[in-house]
Amino acid sequence: MTATGTEPVDLSEKRDDVPELSTEELQRYSRHLLLPEVGLEGQRRLKAGRALLVGAGGLGSPLALYLAAAGVGHIGIVDFDVVDVTNLQRQVLHGTRDIGRPKLDSARDRLGDINPHVQVETYETRLTSANALEIIRDYDLVVDGTDNFPTRYLVNDACVLTGTPNVYGSIFRFEGQASVFATADGPCYRCLFREPPPPGMVPSCAEGGVLGVLPGLIGTIQATEALKLLLGIGTTLVGRLLLVDALRMQFRTLTLRRDPECPACGTRTLHELIDYEEFCGLRATHSGAGVPEVSPAELVAWRARGDAIDLVDVREPGEWALAHLAGARHVPLGALSGALDTFARDRTIVCSCKGGARSAQAARQLRAEGFDNVWSLTGGILRWRAEVDPTLPGY
């Protein structure tokens, strides 16, 4: 199947309970009803439509707003996070007065205001291998607005196993990707990326930053694809990967094929959901995997007694500029292998990062290079802020 010839996926065929629209709804959706491609029939399909949003963050915000405004009748949202001030630069679903509230609460309030005709179902939980299939089965499509690799692979596999289209979007800094995975004949996320990167190799938005409007760009593209799928119109991104570079303002689409060796949609050797934390190598990182750890209080004590300590901050440059520990030097994780000659073997090396995962990886890497006295600062700068220096800004 080639990209441009992809048939739209008509999800609404399986419904015979297409609802009627009230007078108020006819007026509300008049700009849709005027479109021959939507019309009354299409608007009723949207009302019958069921979309599950995984994540109510950067991508989930425009997704929820536009799908609700468009009249998608049933919107499910999975999230377990609380609104934080650092979210507001891009997560337009939530406001300043929502800080500290569960995101699902502010989402419900906002969507109810935008369109009271929409039924919002909330799932205050992390999507897991134990609950994903059961939740997803109730929906016509899933929109992936998560922010981590384990959940992305989980969403993908659950969509393939249940035959539910997965409207994919992903962002980092100034760039985004979008596609539609897991349709009957189309490729899936695993066809594009066979495996996740090792922990720490690819920074998250919390580590590397993201232009606030970028999730708006990508999220509205996902919303567009979700509406087209529900309506059964146009040519969707099935079989195509859209790359968006906001810095150069370039959009490009590449052909995506089903990988015959894909365990999910190719060979279909994947029969059930797996342990995605393990798949993404996160079990080892969380436990430190044999890397000695030093707590903030211990490090303060070591310094107080005058130990020769090389405190090495392995975060990204933007994070370093935002806040760093006094007396630390900066060697980003990606540059570590090129900076080995700056480390002295007779000193105590303490690696630090934001939360302790990347510093554990850096410490492992240095140990593998023959440095014996290497430690990882437990809990990173976040715990340091909580226990030693509250004047440091959080991020």
Added chain:
Amino acid sequence: MSITVQLPTMLARLAGDTQTLEARGTTVGDALTDVIARYPALGPRLRDESGRPYGFVTFYLNDEDIRFRGGFAAPVADGDEVIVVPTVAGG
């Protein structure tokens, strides 16, 4: 023969802040080797220690995934474009 290698912004800082690199070679692998020779820090981000592609960086030759053209052995011609698509998870 001149090939263009397109890097995402996240890798541009490892290549002198350039996203569009000129490269020489007769295969995608050659072109990447040429680029890595000039910007060694790119090496570990583009391929593993034994020179094989990672499962989390996808390479396109013009519009086609190189896995369907022979991988790094995919032949390239003058004017071809190699696009590096790294996995990102932000949302």
